[in-house]
Amino acid sequence: MTLKETIEGFAPQCEQEAQDRRMMLTYLSLFPDDILTRANEIAHFSASAWVVNPARDRVLMLYHNIYKSWSWPGGHADGEENLLGVALREVQEETGIKRLRPVTEQLYSLEILTVCAHIKRGKYVVPHLHLNLTYLLEADDAQEVHSKPDENSAVRWFGLDEAVKASTEPEMRVVYQKLNDRLECLKGGRA
Numbered sequence: 493m494t495l496k497e498t499i500e501g502f503a504p505q506c507e508q509e510a511q512d513r514r515m516m517l518t519y520l521s522l523f524p525d526d527i528l529t530r531a532n533e534i535a536h537f538s539a540s541a542w543v544v545n546p547a548r549d550r551v552l553m554l555y556h557n558i559y560k561s562w563s564w565p566g567g568h569a570d571g572e573e574n575l576l577g578v579a580l581r582e583v584q585e586e587t588g589i590k591r592l593r594p595v596t597e598q599l600y601s602l603e604i605l606t607v608c609a610h611i612k613r614g615k616y617v618v619p620h621l622h623l624n625l626t627y628l629l630e631a632d633d634a635q636e637v638h639s640k641p642d643e644n645s646a647v648r649w650f651g652l653d654e655a656v657k658a659s660t661e662p663e664m665r666v667v668y669q670k671l672n673d674r675l676e677c678l679k680g681g682r683a
Contacts (some may be wrong), residue, residue, distance in 0.1 A: 602623075
């Protein structure tokens with residue numbers, strides 16, 4: 493399935509997702525050559541993961557060095573169209589988790605996230621947008637975790653509500669709460 497088909501096939505569950513889905517499809521048509529790479533300084537695709545334990549009462553977060561906040565794992569597509577694969581790779585790289593699996597291969601949520609100007613590895617990065625696809629992954633919370641010092645300074649499991657409160661970014665608290673709310677709906681059906 494192509495990235496466009498993945499986004500077109502996603503059923504938005506709120507106004508934010510409906511609007512962001514529409515804009516992602518617009519960006520895909522406007523920038524077909526570089527929307528998957530950081531060469532596009534306006535907007536590019538990224539993938540994140542909401543990593544839960546098997547009981548689905550804990551979520552894995554990392555302390556992000558740039559944002560100075562507890563955050564979900566994730567990263568840039570960097571040319572890769574399989575964003576589920578990107579999410580899986582990023583979780584492993586950023587947290588040290590070795591064994592994880594998608595709860596479903598379907599897209600869990602999507603968001604357009606603003607990224608403020610910052611310095612990364614000594615280089616100035618202009619303000620831009622992350623066209624972010626989020627996947628629900630599961631991992632045993634007894635696994636050893638470790639930070640990736642060039643990106644984060646800590647990794648740990650939080651209770652669901654605790655994870656939302658741990659974020660110092662108000663706009664991300666809204667996203668994390670949305671993901672938790674969706675998880676509560678899934679618990680009944682046990683996806």
